[in-house]
Amino acid sequence: MTLKLDKKDLKAFLETLMEEYDLFAPVKLAEGVSIYKKIDSPDEVDLSTENPQKPAKEVFFPQSETMFRYEKAGKRYQMTSTEGVERERVILGARPCDIQAFSLMDDVFLGKEYKDVYYGNKRKATTIIGLACPHPLSTCFCSSAGGGPFLRKGSDLFLIDLGEMFIVELLTEKGMAFQKNKFFREANTKEISLAKGIEEKASTKADASVPIGGIDRRSDLMMENPFWDRMHEKCIGCGVCTFLCPTCHCFDIVDEAITDKGQRVRNWDSCLFPLYSQETSGHNPRPTGRERTRQRLMHKFNYFPKNFGRVACVGCGRCILYCPVNFDIRQAIKLTSPKEIKKVKDEVDLTRQ
Amino acid sequence: MIQEKIREKARELLSNKTVDLIIGFGEGSLPLRTTPRFIRDPEKVNRLIWNSFCENNLATYLHKFSKLKVGIVVKGCDARSITALSLEKRFKPDQLFLMGVPCQRMVDRRKVGRAVKGEILQAREENDLIHVKGDGFEIALEREDFLYPSCQACMHRNPIHVNVTLGDPVEESPLIESYHEAKRFEQMSPEERWNFFERETSRCIRCYACREACPMCYCTECFVDSSNPKWIEKGLSPSDIQFYHIVRAYHQTGRCSGCGACERACPMEIRLTYLTQKLNRDVKELFNYETGIEPDIPPPLSTYEIEDKQDFIK
Known part of the structure; x- marks a missing residue:
C-alpha cells in the first residue's frame, strides 16, 4: 500500500509516534557525524544526513549493554533483570544496508541453537521504518552483497524522499498498523512514478561488480596463504571497521563491580584488538595483525557463509570510508581471485628468499 | 619532482640492500586519499607517490617491523616522532633510513x-x-x-635528523599562530573547557584509532586493556571515556610531535590535538623543550636532575 507523508507534518507525526513508541533515528552530533539514538525531541531527528557513522545495529545490540545488576542484601545477592523492553520501539530512517544486516544478526542472535534474549526482546518489539537511498556513494556496494539501495526486505514501512514529502509504503502487518495514521494520505500516480524514477536511477549507482559470489569457496584454502603476509601490513589494528560494521557482532562480557554491588555488562569487542584473543595464560593464538586481519575477513567471507549460508557483509562501505589508512575491503575481495592470489604468493616467495 | 626522487632513492636503497623494506605512500582507493605502501622489490618503487594527501604518520608502522631494516618516507612531524622514539630506544642503530620530504602541508x-x-x-x-x-x-x-590545522600551525616542516632530504627546503613560517588551538583552549573558562572536552569525547566509540595511528602509543599493554589491575571499564560511560582521553594525552607530554594523526584517524571527528598541543605548549614554556628536535635530550617528564627546582612543593 502506497501512501505519502508531507514533510511539514513530519514533526507532528513523530510526536504522535513518540507517544506510543520509543523512537530511534539518526541524530547529527557534529558536522558530518551522526548516529542512531533514542529520540527525546522530534527536532533531534535528522533524515537528511548521509548514512550515519554508527550503524543501526546499535538499537538491538548496544555497544554497551547491562545484562543484569546485583547487590548484596544481607547474606544473599539480589539480582535485577534488565532483559525486558518497556515500550514498543520504532527505528526510523535505517538504510536498506543496515536493515539487511539485521537479518544477518538474526542468524547469530536468534538462530536455531541459541536465542539471545536481550537482542530478541528488542528485535521483537521494534517496527522498522526504512529509508531508501537515492544517492548511493561510490563506496556503496550493497548491490554486490545481495542488497540494493531500495531493498525493502526487512522494513515494515519504507520511505522514499521526494523532496517535499516522503512516499510511505506499508509492507508488513506491523506496517499496516499505520494505515489509518492521520498524517498519511494516499499518494497519487504522479508521485508514485516519481519515486519509481528515483529508484531506477539509484539502483544503477551502487556498485554491483565486487566479486563476492563464490568467495566462501575461493577462500577455503586461504588460511595459510602468504596473501595474509601482505594484506595486514597497512592495518594499524584499530576497531573502526568492526565497530562501524553493521554485521560485526562480537562482544566481551565483564563484571563492573564496586564492593558489594555491580552489573554484568557486554561491550562490543573487535577481533582486530590483540586482547580479543588473548588467553588467561598469556598465550595469544592470533599474535599479530596477520592473524587478526585474516580472522576479520575470513569470518565475513568464509566462516559466516559456512554457518549461515551468506556472507557477513552488506556492502555499506563504512569500513572503506572511515578506515584511517584506506584499507579497502573491495580490493581485498578482488584479491581473492586465484590469479591475484598467485601473484601475491609469487611476490612474497620472491622477497622471502 | 619529489615523487621521482622518492622512487629513485627507494630503488637505490632496495637494490643495494641498504634496507629490506620501504614504507611510503601509494595511490589510495578513494579521491583525496593515499594509502601506506610497503615495497620490497626495487622494480615496484613506482607504486610510491607523493602529494598533499599523505596525511598518515608512517612512523607508527615501525613497531611492526622491528626485525627489518626499513627505509621510510617522513615529513617534518614524522621525523620528529622517530627521533623521539629513538630516544626511547625503539630502534637498533642503523636499522632505519629516513627519507625526509620537506612538507607542503597536508590537505584535510x-x-x-x-x-x-x-x-x-x-x-x-x-x-x-x-x-x-x-x-x-x-x-x-x-x-x-x-589544510589541516596542525599543518597550518606547523613550525617544523623540514624534516631533521634524516638520512637524506628529498626536495628543496621550505620556509618555516606557520600560516597561523603557533599553538593556536592550545591558546584558544587556555582562553576558555574552566567550565567552558570542561564542556568542550565533554562534548567532544561524548562521541567516542572506543575504537582506539587515535591510539593506533599514533607512533608514540606502542605500550605492549595499554592501560585500558589491563585487566589486572583494571584501571578502567570498557563501556561507554562518560567517565571511562574521559579518563582514557586524558591519560592518552598526558602520556604524550613532551613526546607528541603534533602531527595530528590521532585526530585524522578518528571516525567520529573528535577534536584531540588541542589537548596534546596544550601539553606541548606547557613543555615548551616550562622546560624550553620541543619533541624530536634534540636527538640526545629525553623529554622532561622522562628524566630528572637531582638539582631540579622543587619550589612548587610548598
Missing part, C-alpha cells in the same frame, strides 16, 4: 568534501589548486584553504 580531505555539494568522485592536485569533480560539478579549490 573532510574539509574539502564539505566544500562541495555531492560526493567527490575525482580529485587532482595541480600547483596550488585542488580540482574536484563529482556528479554535476567540477571546481577548483585553493589548496591553502583546506
